[in-house]
Amino acid sequence: MPRTTRRDRYHHGDLRAALIDTAMELIAEQGVQGFSLAEASRRLGVAVSAPYRHFADRDELLLAVGVRAGELLATTVSAEIGGDSHEARLVAVARGYVRFAARHRPLFEAMFGTLMPVGEPEFERATQPVKGVFHTAATALAGGDPVAAESLGLAVAAVAHGYAGLLHLGMLGEGDDAVEHAVARAEAATRALIAGRSALT
Template identity: 80%
Template sequence: MPRTTRRDRYHHGDLRAALIDTALELISEQGVQGFSLAEASRRLGVAVSAPYRHFADRDELLLAVGLRAGELLVAAVLAEEGGDSPEARLTAVARGYVRFAARHPTLFEALFGTLSPMGDPELERATRPVKDAFRTAATELSDGDMTAAEALGMAVAASAHGHAGLLRLGMFGAGEEAVEIAVRRAAGVTRALIAGRASLEAAP
């Protein structure tokens, strides 16, 4: 079967999806500052006015990129091997979060960097399953105490995000070995937070 390209998708009436794919490609190659609607149009072989039938401006397309990234983050986190216990599941969520950031740095930036506005309702909905994964396991570990669960879930999420950021800065070295170091350390800190969650619950 012949391969379907983004340009083929456009000619079959799916220009919106083709633009999102092309934006991801351009950002991966050139960074956020190198991305423009005009360049995306050129790469797809369409008129520079064509994207405006689907997106009001560059920021709206970048938000769509962020939404795509949110879907992929959810899939990556939920696919991480965990276990039956809430401890194992919470640790798996932290591992999956760091692994996603390492393997998909452009998408991670789309979610938490300069591409998408934090607090946007659509972006919040896209990432809600990840937040729920942190919260659900933390709630089980807290015997249904939602204040304690919020404290534990937030602490684990902050740790995972911090390890992802340090990994991107090269603090764990380079290559796949660095990724695994960061993943293991995030998991270790998660277990430590679970063990010491009583102190988190007592914090103001």
């Protein structure tokens, strides 16, 4: 059976999805600054005007990539959830966050740079499953106290983001073992925060 190319997918009416996929590839290879609609068009074998049927400009396509990144984060976190307790769910968010950072480093870094569409409805929708689990678990563990829940949530977020950063800096080693080490450390630190949550301010 002949291999399906990106251009074939375009001719089957899926140019928008193909553009998002190609943008993600380019960002992985060159970073956000190295991405252009012209390069995406070249890779897809379409006219440089073709992307404008689906996206007004480069920023709009990058926003769509940010939404896709949010969906990937939600999927990664969901795969980590293996228990019904609030502690297990909060730990799952930390584990999934670090694993997402490891698997999709360029997207992860871009999300906290030019791709981070704070308040954008589509991005909020994509990440709502993660935020919902995180908020519900933190609130329950804090006994319904919104201030205590915020303190716990911020502390867990700082731990997860910190271990993701250490992993990217190579301070936890290299390869799959380093990823699992980072995930395990983030889990242990999150459980420690939950156990000592009364000391958080």
